[in-house]
Amino acid sequence: xxxxxxxxxxxxxxxxxxxxxxxxxxxxxxxxxxxxxxxxxxxxxxxxxxxxxxxxxxxxxxxxxxxxxxxxxxxxxxxxxxxxxxxxxxxxxxxxxxxxxxxxxxxxxxxxxxxxxxxxxxxxxxxxxxxxxxxxxxxxxxxxxxxxxxxxxxxxxxxxxxxxxxxxxxxxxxxxxxxxxxxxxxxxxxxxxxxxxxxxxxxxxxxxxxxxxxxxxxxxxxxxxxxxxxxxxxxxxxxxxxxxxxxxxxxxxxxxxxxxxxxxxxxxxxxxxxxxxxxxxxxxxxxxxxxxxxxxxxxxxxxxxxxxxxxxxxxxxxxxxxxxxxxxxxxxxxxxxxxxxxx
Ligand code: KG4
Ligand code: ZN
Numbered sequence: 001x002x003x004x005x006x007x008x009x010x011x012x013x014x015x016x017x018x019x020x021x022x023x024x025x026x027x028x029x030x031x032x033x034x035x036x037x038x039x040x041x042x043x044x045x046x047x048x049x050x051x052x053x054x055x056x057x058x059x060x061x062x063x064x065x066x067x068x069x070x071x072x073x074x075x076x077x078x079x080x081x082x083x084x085x086x087x088x089x090x091x092x093x094x095x096x097x098x099x100x101x102x103x104x105x106x107x108x109x110x111x112x113x114x115x116x117x118x119x120x121x122x123x124x125x126x127x128x129x130x131x132x133x134x135x136x137x138x139x140x141x142x143x144x145x146x147x148x149x150x151x152x153x154x155x156x157x158x159x160x161x162x163x164x165x166x167x168x169x170x171x172x173x174x175x176x177x178x179x180x181x182x183x184x185x186x187x188x189x190x191x192x193x194x195x196x197x198x199x200x201x202x203x204x205x206x207x208x209x210x211x212x213x214x215x216x217x218x219x220x221x222x223x224x225x226x227x228x229x230x231x232x233x234x235x236x237x238x239x240x241x242x243x244x245x246x247x248x249x250x251x252x253x254x255x256x257x258x259x260x261x262x263x264x265x266x267x268x269x270x271x272x273x274x275x276x277x278x279x280x281x282x283x284x285x286x287x288x289x290x291x292x293x294x295x296x297x298x299x300x301x302x303x304x305x306x307x308x309x310x311x312x313x314x315x316x317x318x319x320x321x322x323x324x325x326x327x328x329x330x331x332x333x334x335x336x337x338x339x340x341x342x343x
Pocket of ligand 2 (some may be wrong): 067115
């Protein structure tokens with residue numbers, strides 16, 4: 001069954017067609033990054049307006065590139081949360097209109113479930129149960145995917161998400177937005193051992209993380225150096241920062257694998273594009289004899305292929321959006337039933 005996925009939760013307007021949750025037929029992503037960069041971060045009002053302008057064209061292109069007409073689709077899947085509410089509403093209302101006009105089933109998809117499903121597109125053999133480290137702009141979770149639509153959060157961040165920490169540290173270093181990519185690029189020329197940055201453990205919760213202290217220590221280090229008129233080796237600071245985050249995330253993923261006695265691990269979300277994190281989890285998995293799945297770089301950031309993929313599994317589990325489908329800004333991954341998105 002072919003599903004058209006629609007994703008507008010943040011600053012990419014995306015549409016894609018995926019067959020049976022696994023086979024990518026098209027994926028179109030129209031990014032607004034250049035515009036938000038002027039403000040150093042996503043401006044929600046601008047994001048909603050740009051989604052409104054782009055969504056029909058992006059969906060039409062996804063259908064054309066897949067060589068599929070509306071009558072060839074089995075359903076429309078749309079990100080209904082979590083994300084920026086105004087941005088989400090554009091995709092949700094577009095998908096509602098399209099599904100009603102074409103007589104297609106409408107399937108609400110949780111954005112983070114979508115990120116995890118990006119791995120199904122790249123690895124036909126991957127099937128639950130497996131563990132996933134989800135690191136994005138808004139989430140840093142260790143998730144057990146018990147089944148395609150059954151998830152359990154084993155660890156989370158107590159404050160900033162990993163991607164948010166990348167973006168804030170990058171801003172303090174005077175780098176552009178989005179900061180994760182900038183830090184990744186700069187770090188390649190740096191020495192990761194040059195600066196020692198603390199990453200405190202959360203007492204009594206070994207799978208939880210706290211990133212706000214790390215962000216503060218980068219800001220303080222830069223501030224002190226400026227006051228003393230000392231030069232900072234920015235590539236090395238970027239490399240040291242990245243290494244600290246990567247080790248913190250990877251060690252929690254591996255601790256969860258051991259605790260759950262789970263031999264299959266994966267990563268997902270925007271931060272999973274990070275070079276150092278990818279190398280760290282590959283090395284760690286090899287050392288422990290675990291199977292590791294990393295999404296291809298093209299599917300790490302926000303896209304609609306992952307929404308169409310997860311949409312298939314939600315459809316198969318009987319999930320359908322009622323006419324009262326709404327968008328929700330926050331929603332835990334383990335409680336995303338169709339009625340949770342409704343008014
Ligand atoms: O999953 P995503 O595209 O959007 C959300 O759902 O939030 O994640 C965006 C986050 C941003 O914080 C961005 O800086 C980070 O992913 N990111 C990276 C890299 N590419 C994107 N962080 C580190 N290294 C990268 N290469
Ligand atoms: Zn995302």
